[in-house]
Amino acid sequence: FLASDLKTEGQYNSWMGIYAGATHQPVTETVLKNHDHQLKFVHKFPKELNPKMWTEMAEDICKRIGVVPNEVDHYFITQLNFNSINETMDNLGVSRDKAHMVMDKYGYTGSACIPMALHDAYLQGKLKKGDLLLFIGSGGGLAFAAAAIRY
Incomplete structure (x- = not known):
């Protein structure tokens, strides 16, 4: 951690x-x-809200741990929709391939989506010892959380 x-x-x-x-x-x-x-x-959330917050949180955490966003090996982001995740990766100037997505397999699964994406990446052999992982989630209320982990 x-x-x-x-x-x-x-x-x-x-x-x-x-x-x-x-x-x-x-x-x-x-x-x-x-x-x-x-x-x-009750209301539709602004579509730019998640990408804006996810980008800010990724940049803040990267700065705190002394890396740039492109040095993160894998991004695991709340699986709300492809566009929001892709926009976040574009905002960060990072390849979209670094964001592992599973919503095409399972749809939106709420709070389970981030660990499901992590598990799927693990099963596919994408994770290597020493990889830098960034988890970014959002939930109702609205709350946003992020964590950086060295695998």
């Missing part, structure tokens, strides 16, 4: 969530009919 970072963009805290259940709003017929007991996206 080399470094990590956690950032939030709290202004988006109510843009997605589960809006009913438990004591706040007990489940009723209306709640079920409106699907308020399930994850809902």
Whole structure:
């Protein structure tokens, strides 16, 4: 483990969530009919938000550990969509091949997507001892996390 970072963009805290259940709003017929007991996206997040934050976090972590983004051997980024990951790699000036993607096999799998991508890269024999790995994730609320690991 080399470094990590956690950032939030709290202004988006109510843009997605589960809006009913438990004591706040007990489940009723209306709640079920409106699907308020399930994850809902109330507003569409700006498409540039993830690439912007992922790029900043990658640059910040690289600076803290004394490398440039191209010296990272593998990027494992939240598997939301290909375009956001590719845009991030382009922003960093890094080959898109360094971002291992599995969403074409599994779709979006939530918080499991990053370890699934890591495992897939491992199974394909892509990881070598001493490789520098950068993990970047985002989740509802909005929260962003990144970690650098020497394999």
